[in-house]
Amino acid sequence: MNRHADLVVRGDVVMTMSDDPAVGDRIDDGAVVIQRDRIVAVTTADDAAQRFRATDQLGGPGSIVMPGLINGHQHLTGDRLLRSTIPDDLGLDLALERWALPSHAAHTGDMDELSATLSLIEGVTNGITFTVEAGTVAHPARVLDAYEAVGVGGTLGSWGWDVADGVHAGPVDEVIDRQRASIETAAGHDRVEGWVTLVGHDLMSDELVVRASELARSLGTRITFHMSPSTGDARSYRRRTGRRPLVHLAGLGALGEHVLVAHAVHIDDAEVDVLLDHDVAVASCPWAYLRLGQQVTGSFHHPRLLRHGGRIALGCDSENAGDAIDVLLAARLFAGLTKDTLGAPSAFSARRALGLATIDGARALGLDHEIGSLEVGKRADVVVVDATGPVWTPHADDPTTALVWAADGRSVRDVVASGRVVVRDGACETVDHRSLAAEAHQMHLTLVSKCGAHPRDQ
Known part of the structure; x- marks a missing residue:
């Protein structure tokens, strides 16, 4: 019987960023399985489908999955x-x-x-x-x-x-x-x-x-x-x-x-x-x-x-x-x-x-046991990159090179933080930034006046 999972994140490539040879650095047609705020499996998509029944799914064809x-x-x-x-x-x-x-x-x-x-x-x-x-x-x-x-x-x-x-x-x-x-x-x-x-x-x-x-x-x-x-x-x-x-x-x-x-x-x-x-x-x-x-x-x-x-x-x-x-x-x-x-x-x-x-940054913060790579037991911080846009065409065999030299944050489509989907289809799910725009503009004007100069005067 399949185990229940809250979320399965699939990708053409799952970049684990793990240094553990048993985990591997890359899984083609892979999946990250999440239960509550933890990663419970990093495996192939076929294996995840056989072993887990998920409430929600992210990613799929045309996606690259990597750590937060x-x-x-x-x-x-x-x-x-x-x-x-x-x-x-x-x-x-x-x-x-x-x-x-x-x-x-x-x-x-x-x-x-x-x-x-x-x-x-x-x-x-x-x-x-x-x-x-x-x-x-x-x-x-x-x-x-x-x-x-x-x-x-x-x-x-x-x-x-x-x-x-x-x-x-x-x-x-x-x-x-x-x-x-x-x-x-x-x-x-x-x-x-x-x-x-x-x-x-x-x-x-x-x-x-x-x-x-x-x-x-x-x-x-x-x-x-x-x-x-x-x-x-x-x-x-x-x-x-x-x-x-x-x-x-x-x-x-x-x-x-x-x-x-x-x-x-x-x-x-x-x-x-x-x-x-x-x-x-x-x-x-x-x-x-x-x-x-x-x-x-x-x-x-x-x-x-x-x-x-x-x-x-x-x-x-x-x-x-x-x-x-x-x-x-x-x-x-x-x-x-x-x-x-x-x-x-x-x-x-x-x-x-x-x-x-990712993982080396986590080491710098003393948090590599918790974040920075996609490994079982770690916090479920997962990013889905949309690899179908112009900067990804033709599709590169090594997504790492494309991520660093061609892409940027605008290629991010979905984000999971501590097991919760916080970005879906490029938009923040938890807070709508557009609802804050008017307040932000007013506070901006207040601060400009406090600084004693208007940007047009500079």
Whole structure:
């Protein structure tokens, strides 16, 4: 007698992204069988039909099935409601001073929730089922509501710093208490984890980063912060400590496998060694570095990290740096930068690029036991790609190459997150973004007025 299943997802090709030889990397005419929020079988379509009786089905001919994508660094709030408004010819300091920071200071709870909801909708319709929130959240409970509404997974944190002024600034004890409160807000959630989330850069004292790192360790969670997307952090740390940032943080005992550093672009050889020696993960956001003119082409050490076993996830960053929440686009750019930096087309494959968006990204977050590949027992985060469009004609034998070099998130048709169909036929099933358009426009105008400039005046 056939076993009952809630959902069977079929594809001409199932790309498991598994490193287990017993599972295999690819199953032609395959199927993923889901019961509640877990994968119970990854097999051929014929075998699934013989063994399981499904309530619902997705995919079929003309489909490619792969794991949910992972966004390792995304500001869900703060800049989202200013999307494509912050002028792209402003330097980062001016963009922050005139636009981003005034926007952060003006954010209400309603703005945080709407911004996060819109960000997560865009992400999931591009195949992203797990997002590391980068910390601009002022109202964590409202962002958790956004995760709940859209139905995807991720992390939750609220920025803190204790150097200089700002909406998230405060004494060390206050910042640590805020971190603990954010983590408690997500406690017990089945898809969202509370993380310690500092702004980083040179806006955290030694005491704060050490205590924040210890807090993450003691609570069994992780910490993320920004460091060295440009040369400014290195100059600041050398003036203050006589050492480069990551070398200094290692000396404080603040680094370890529980740390995810965003960016780490302008680092030197000693800092590369620090990341490797301490098993620190890095979130690489290549589009941000190009849009902000941060000279990544002259200082791109992430390929070396990978070559020596370092852990890297891909991120899309914020609206003043990336605009598109599309990890497949980030994978393409990372692959191209790697080939160009090393001067060798053989240095990096489409398979490795897609791995950064899936299983290798999950490893960077310490979540490869749960997400990142299609394997029995893992969370049922599954993406169906429509392989019938123009970019798929003629049909490629190796869908990995097409996914990375020809396609992008617009090829995503259906998405399952924790066993629930959240995108069907390209539209978000859980929240209709069109119903939020009028409110988003009004909040956009409010933020533009708070920033003291109209985009037409820039």
